[in-house]
Amino acid sequence: MKLLILDRDGVINLDSDEYIKSLDEWIPIPSAIAAIARLSRAGWTVAVATNQSGIARGYYDLATLESMHARLRQLVAEQGGEVGLIVHCPHGPDDGCDCRKPKPGMLQRIGEHYGIPLAGVWFVGDSRGDLDAALAVDCQPVLVKTGKGQRTLEKPLPEGTLVFDDLAAVATHLLT
Structure with missing residues (x-):
């Protein structure tokens, strides 16, 4: 199985x-939607792991989050692709959960869902927390410059982090 795991905010959408x-x-970032569809059509499974502390903060509810993910799935499907498992952490930063990135819980859930080890699987994000979550489960950390990516580049990155302009550039790299 060819699995790619993505952060959501800043990678897939503004x-x-x-x-x-x-x-x-x-x-959505139009090139990101097209990139997910291209990867899916080429046999990749694209999963999403996203911190959503706005739920714990009372800014929106689970139904609203699910409507965003339904829209993501619809847009990718319109281009002939499919989005795999989407997992989210609804907790706030001080809730002590094991799923909020940089903790590895969401990535572990994805690996368990697909029944594959995560070693070497690319996890694409735009923040240091994303990169640290990737390292915690031996994923390949990948930073995109969209979202908070440029800000993240201002500080040292974990050794071995790959850097791309955006998700479209990641897809092009993986598909060539």
Whole structure:
């Protein structure tokens, strides 16, 4: 199985320091949607692991989050692709869960769901927390410059981190 795991906000859709609180605020990066569809059509399984502390903060509810993910699936399907498992952490930063990145819980759930070891699987994110979560389960950390990626580049990255302009560049690399 060819598995690629993605962070959501800043990788698939535009990010906001004010949180993405509604379907109207969930604005996909067009090249990212096309990249997911291209990967899927080429036999890749594309899963998503996303921190969503806005739920714990009361900014939006689970139904709103599910509507965003339904829209993501619809947009990718319109281009002939499919999105695999989407897992989210609804907890706040101080809730002590094991799923909120940089902790590895969501990535472990994806690996268990597909029944594969995560060693070497690419995890694409835009923050240091994403990169640290990848390292915690021996995934290949991949940083994109979209979202918070440029800000993340201002500090040292974990050794071995791959850097791409955006998800489209990641897809092109994986498909050539």
